[in-house]
Amino acid sequence: MKRNHGMKRKLLLAAIAMLLTIIAVAPVHADNAVKLRILVVSTGEVTEDLGLAYIKPVLDEMGVPYVVLNTRVQNLTPAFLAASSQGTACKAEEAGCVGNYNGVILTDADLIPGFTPAEWDILHNYEKNFRIREAVLSGWPATYANSKPPHDTYLDYGLVYSSSGHNYDARWTIPGRYSKEVFEYVNRNNPLPITSLAFATHPRNDMNRLKDGSIPYVEPLLRTGQGEALLSIVRYMKPARKMPVREVLISTVTNGSFLLHSKVLAYEFVNWATQGVFIGARFIHLAAHVDDLFRTNIQWNSALDKENGTYRLTGADITNAVSKQAALRAAHPTAGNFKLDFAFNGAGAVVNPQAMPLAANWKDDLVAAIVANKTHFRFINHTFTHADMDKSPVPADAPCDYRTFTNAEAIRAEITANQNVWALLDLPERNENNRVLITGAHSGLKDQKCTDDPALHPAMFNLQADDIAFDAGGANPLLLQAAATAGVEYLAADTSQKAQNVEQYITQYEDGSKTDRLMLPRWPTDIFYNVTNPSQLEDEYNYLYYYRFVNAGQNPCEAQARACSPRSYREILALEADTTVRHMLSFSRWPHFFHQSNLARYDENGSTLQFDWLDAVFTEYEGLFTLPVKNLPYYKIGDHTAESLNARSAKIDAIWNRTTNRVTLSANKAVPHLRVTGLSGGEIYGGQLIGNISVDTKATMYEVDRGLTR
């Protein structure tokens, strides 16, 4: 792109550079302070800008404050970036001048047509003056010179286009000096498949300068098999200075929230731009909930293509699960002390569910095995009998596929009776878990309108078609009242259901309490509740996602699962693992839920669907990441979610003074648990320090520690 100015000019510039080396003086930074906040420069709203739609949920999930500048409708001015108390633009070297952002993310590399050469100058001057980094999410590796004389270059990433493609096996080539600073969390030994359009480039690394005299020096971090750069650090060097005047991380790969490679790269765009010091944090989570412990699940019958027969776990299944869990931890270094969570229904663990007081059924080998091995697992209240909590039909005697409760007290009894069984079996962490509830089949959060059994409604292809969703008034207020009076704070939801895929306080229903229940979504999987072995799963999966559509004259390839042909168990597991890893890489805490049938031992090696799934997930994850996986109990997931929601609703003021290397923090309200990355004294995770800080209206100072020596 750049005009050829010839050898003479290069020699002249080299001579000037040598002279500057001798006389250069480092700039003075009076306050040298910036707010901990990111500027995201976009080409449009989320509806138009794929990059903004990609990075916004990442920032939101991590709790990172940011401001979006939409170049389509807004102009960038110096005062937008740094202003005095009078509102006029100021420079870092002026006393009292604080930069508004400690990092810049561009959703597109050249920001055409919204960004003018003058705006590029304003942005670059801010980055240089306040020593702020920039991350570019995607786009053309531009080198643009002004159209008017002297045709000086205002934008140059130092890259030359080489090829385009959307199928690269990219290799990590992170230089040693960046090994503690960028992409510390990825498995650099494995290729990263790139599946969207990318411009592959070569670093130019010549002496061509931008208008400010800086020369881009490119170091690729991710390359194609042919050695072309896909993701690079560009350091803008001036001969007189050892340190770069500006630093940019540029990706020429298209990124979107639905792309796996984008999920792998996402964190570093934030981490790089902020120099590893920012409000917010990210952790990788995985929890597996095994629902319906002590119950009997109906089984899928492959010969009949419908449910027939039952399965209930045995004591041998539980001891097998203990060994499989130990084997999982041993095989996967990131799994740590991973534990399964059992959501249990105590009616199946007592001698007589109707008799009061309740008595544990010690003769049941499942009950005995659970109690003998209780320290290996965690437990969650799943109600006493797994009763349906949906609204009653109107009128009350209308036909309904399930029985319903007509008062809150009966629902409350379902919750408290299970708490009593918890005590009878002396299962661990009872008090902590009294605050948590998973209703049977997540019932009570939508109205199924009494259609639940496919056999009773052969004309309905989709039984959920008539459901009234949570946000449309479908939840049962009686359940919410009962939960409130029973002391439940966290209520499980199903992410596959409308309006249940959001962690939210349930404010729209009156439950008679001063506080609101917090909805905690859980991910369903395609390891169905009614299968114990691979052939059963394979059969039901292909019936539901392939043959059912073929039989109805529909194209299964165009349906939700995109099953263009029947899938093998191995293929189903691979898809499950890929999907789950995407959930994990979104930094969400949401657990995945299964059912007790999935823990049945199905062969002489002790294999189970549940541990096949876990092994596949960890294998896939460890192919991409090295970060330890957090496996939290559900009540802690609730606590952390509540803390995050509180922090997100606060206005946090954070200023990083680079001279003292301290951050001053305050908020407009009490935030007892604010996660901040890059402050000393926090938890070490992925080579960085993550603090859990209590902040209020009073300003407090914290030392910065970027963790670069760890």
Place this chain on the structure above:
Amino acid sequence: MNVGDRQVFLGNQEEPEGIPGINGIRLSGILLSLLLVFSFPGAGGAADLANAAAEKTDETAKTTEQAEDENRKKTQQVNDLKLREREALFPEQAKSLAKGYRETAKMIVEQGCDPKPVLDAAAYFEKQSGEF
């Protein structure tokens, strides 16, 4: 309903009981080595044979690894596509991206360079925006 050959994925299989090293894969390895010894009499001695066997094993492992990588990528692409289809905003975003690349192409022409790569990118995203 029959769904064809069943492929069962066995995670964390334990070593079968019996004489250590004479079971499963290890036994196959020994048999392969013996076969090679008797197939190439006097061809450079045991070291060469061991090298040949090791190379073959490496080659097989490489092929398996490549096949696994390919399968992984295919799986990834299925999910990429599935998730992209669920993104209600994607067609509009792809359209905007294509429009942006057409603008970039104009700039590249102004700079005296070849706009073909970005025009191709524009066409790529136009096609994607129209697929829904």
